[in-house]
Amino acid sequence: MVSRQISEQYDSWLGGFARWSASLPEDRPVDMLFGNPHDLVSAAYVEALQRAARPDDAHAYAYTMDLPAATEAIAEGLRSRFDMPFAAEHVAMTNGNFTGLAATLRAVADPGDEVVYVSPPWFFYESLIQAGGMTPVRVVAVAGTYDLDLEAIERAIGPRTRAIIVNSPNNPTGRIYPPSMLDDLSALLLAASERHGAPIYLLSDEAYNRVVFDERSFHTPVAHYPYSFLLYTYAKTLLSPGSRLGYVAMSPTMPDTETVAAALLLARITTGWGFPISLLQRAVPDLERMEPAVPVWESRRDRLCGAMADQGYDLIIPEGTFYVLARAPLGDDRAFCDALARDGVWVLPGAMFESPGRFRISLTANDDMIDRAIPAFARAIEAFRS
Numbered sequence: 001m002v003s004r005q006i007s008e009q010y011d012s013w014l015g016g017f018a019r020w021s022a023s024l025p026e027d028r029p030v031d032m033l034f035g036n037p038h039d040l041v042s043a044a045y046v047e048a049l050q051r052a053a054r055p056d057d058a059h060a061y062a063y064t065m066d067l068p069a070a071t072e073a074i075a076e077g078l079r080s081r082f083d084m085p086f087a088a089e090h091v092a093m094t095n096g097n098f099t100g101l102a103a104t105l106r107a108v109a110d111p112g113d114e115v116v117y118v119s120p121p122w123f124f125y126e127s128l129i130q131a132g133g134m135t136p137v138r139v140v141a142v143a144g145t146y147d148l149d150l151e152a153i154e155r156a157i158g159p160r161t162r163a164i165i166v167n168s169p170n171n172p173t174g175r176i177y178p179p180s181m182l183d184d185l186s187a188l189l190l191a192a193s194e195r196h197g198a199p200i201y202l203l204s205d206e207a208y209n210r211v212v213f214d215e216r217s218f219h220t221p222v223a224h225y226p227y228s229f230l231l232y233t234y235a236k237t238l239l240s241p242g243s244r245l246g247y248v249a250m251s252p253t254m255p256d257t258e259t260v261a262a263a264l265l266l267a268r269i270t271t272g273w274g275f276p277i278s279l280l281q282r283a284v285p286d287l288e289r290m291e292p293a294v295p296v297w298e299s300r301r302d303r304l305c306g307a308m309a310d311q312g313y314d315l316i317i318p319e320g321t322f323y324v325l326a327r328a329p330l331g332d333d334r335a336f337c338d339a340l341a342r343d344g345v346w347v348l349p350g351a352m353f354e355s356p357g358r359f360r361i362s363l364t365a366n367d368d369m370i371d372r373a374i375p376a377f378a379r380a381i382e383a384f385r386s
């Protein structure tokens, strides 16, 4: 049975969301709740999957763990992007970052250990930590900038701390952490690992590492700290979250690589065969070559954020990801999201990601939705002001 702690969390979060979303009007809504596609996936993506579906030998549909064709293509991509000596044996295939997180946590931590995460977080960090029998330790990001609060992280670390989850580009704030901050984090983690006599592992959740705006560079925390894992999912880059495909790449400088790789293998088996289906793995070399629609999301960001700023919203222009975090007028996120939903626009109340008083908009809405959303945002802020 799912533990009481997790069911309670489910009830306060997913259950609450399910009840709230069931009450939303359904007449052609502008759905800006989650990072879901609202346009057809590209023809190139479908063709890659069709090619991969055709068996070329009898093993094509056998049980598949880490398919070398996939792990080699990924290692090659990582080498060229990050200038680090990634090899196929550093790569562990997962069916997305849900499994990447669950399996990596189990590989490096034991029940009773503590795992630090940064708030506001992605919704499921706390539950995934708890599901592994570990204790989540929340550290709030710096107010205003949403940077890592390194002093608070240091204070949160104790003898039972085994891991920290870092998410850059960050969902929901859109913040990308600069290299100097990652160096400071690394120094802090190395010192704490030394102090407590065991490594603290860094899980770098990089679901959006290719969704970066304004020609910014993304710097992976994995280049700054040896005990680290890069967790990636194709769900966001290729806007295909229903095709469960991703990987965990351990840092090439990870000490004791073989033991860690064996732990990751066992963790994925015991997480319920957390490997992607063989068809998806065979498509990886093609998918690796596909470019995300960053210019499209960036122009939607500019159009929507520009209009909302003119209307008087206090919002954060994201550096990456496809989310915009804004302050709810009068501070009641739920009342504001309800009012907006009655006008046909669905956005996510901040209470659902530890940010009461704010709301989150997904830029994966299509152009027609953005056109309809802009006047609705204007009506909503006007109504709350008056």
Ligand SMILES: Cc1ncc(COP(=O)(O)O)c(C=O)c1O
Pocket (backbone or CB within 6 Å): 035, 095, 096, 097, 098, 099, 122, 167, 171, 205, 207, 233, 234, 235, 236, 241, 245, 246
């Ligand atoms: C920050 C972050 N991590 C992990 C995930 C989960 O990714 P996937 O659905 O590919 O497992 C998401 C999905 O929204 C996310 O935004």
